[in-house]
Amino acid sequence: MTDRPDHEVDALLAALAEAERSARPLPDPALTARVLSDAAAVGSARAAPPRRRWTGWPARIGLLVPLPAAAMTAAAVLLLLGVGLGYQIEPDPVGLADGLILAGADDPALADFPL
Amino acid sequence: MAERQNEAADADAVLLSRFARGDQAAARALTERLLPGVLRQAWRMLGEREEAEDVAQEAMLKLWRQADDWRAGEARVSTWLYRVTHNLCIDRLRRRRPAADIEAVAELSDPAPSVLARLAGGEETQALARAIGDLPDRQRRALTLRHFEGWGNPEIADRLDCSVEAVESLLARARRTLAARMAAQEKGQGDD
Numbered sequence: 001m002t003d004r005p006d007h008e009v010d011a012l013l014a015a016l017a018e019a020e021r022s023a024r025p026l027p028d029p030a031l032t033a034r035v036l037s038d039a040a041a042v043g044s045a046r047a048a049p050p051r052r053r054w055t056g057w058p059a060r061i062g063l064l065v066p067l068p069a070a071a072m073t074a075a076a077v078l079l080l081l082g083v084g085l086g087y088q089i090e091p092d093p094v095g096l097a098d099g100l101i102l103a104g105a106d107d108p109a110l111a112d113f114p115l
Numbered sequence: 116m117a118e119r120q121n122e123a124a125d126a127d128a129v130l131l132s133r134f135a136r137g138d139q140a141a142a143r144a145l146t147e148r149l150l151p152g153v154l155r156q157a158w159r160m161l162g163e164r165e166e167a168e169d170v171a172q173e174a175m176l177k178l179w180r181q182a183d184d185w186r187a188g189e190a191r192v193s194t195w196l197y198r199v200t201h202n203l204c205i206d207r208l209r210r211r212r213p214a215a216d217i218e219a220v221a222e223l224s225d226p227a228p229s230v231l232a233r234l235a236g237g238e239e240t241q242a243l244a245r246a247i248g249d250l251p252d253r254q255r256r257a258l259t260l261r262h263f264e265g266w267g268n269p270e271i272a273d274r275l276d277c278s279v280e281a282v283e284s285l286l287a288r289a290r291r292t293l294a295a296r297m298a299a300q301e302k303g304q305g306d307d
């Protein structure tokens with residue numbers, strides 16, 4: 001048994017490849033349209049700004065700080081203001097300083113301590 | 116030929132980066148350049164046009180999604196797409212025959228021998244198609260890319276993750292195997 005010479009195998013391969021080429025499916029317009037529609041969907045998803053969580057109306061009116069952070073900052077500022085104002089109206093509202101002085105006056109260990 | 120393929124690969128990468136920046140015209144150009152090959156590959160592996168179209172659409176969708184993370188210079192777009200299409204086809208073939216292991220499926224896949232056998236007209240080309248179907252997987256893939264896709268050896272090497280010398284060796288062995296198997300088939304027919 002002798003093998004086929006190379007040039008014969010090549011010629012047969014070329015014939016088969018030609019048959020395959022002529023039978024190849026080409027993308028029809030519907031497939032092309034589906035592929036391009038996918039590309040457009042991916043493109044527009046990419047172009048849309050990323051959704052922030054908890055932004056809601058602050059984002060719509062141009063606030064860039066997310067709502068929880070803004071609310072917490074405002075609460076912290078109000079708390080500090082409240083404490084400051086309260087202290088100004090009555091610096092020692094519960095008489096803490098007096099209590100300490102009185103407690104110390106009866107303590108022999110503190111008898112010589114200059115209060 | 117290798118130079119032309121390098122230029123084509125560069126052009127694909129440029130178009131993909133333009134698409135990533137929002138250029139839809141680049142998507143159209145990429146579709147025109149790549150979709151026919153993807154469809155052809157899927158059709159050769161699956162043997163059915165409708166299923167091949169679904170795979171082609173899915174492979175292209177993966178490409179669009181990959182555009183942002185594409186690192187130019189690491190791989191050719193066409194090579195990446197070839198692998199994606201190959202894997203999608205393997206998944207489909209596996210679903211068709213769930214009991215088959217992946218090696219058995221890959222053996223039948225690129226191209227499906229039935230597709231070539233259907234196309235082969237004369238007795239000799241029929242015998243050739245059968246012999247191609249019986250080739251070891253890597254020999255068949257190298258031969259298919261060379262003779263049916265018209266790829267150059269460097270690009271085949273890129274696709275098969277081997278050296279150009281290894282591709283030359285695969286092709287030479289494939290031709291020898293084909294010649295021997297066709298001769299054996301003829302002898303078998305002669306004996307009958």
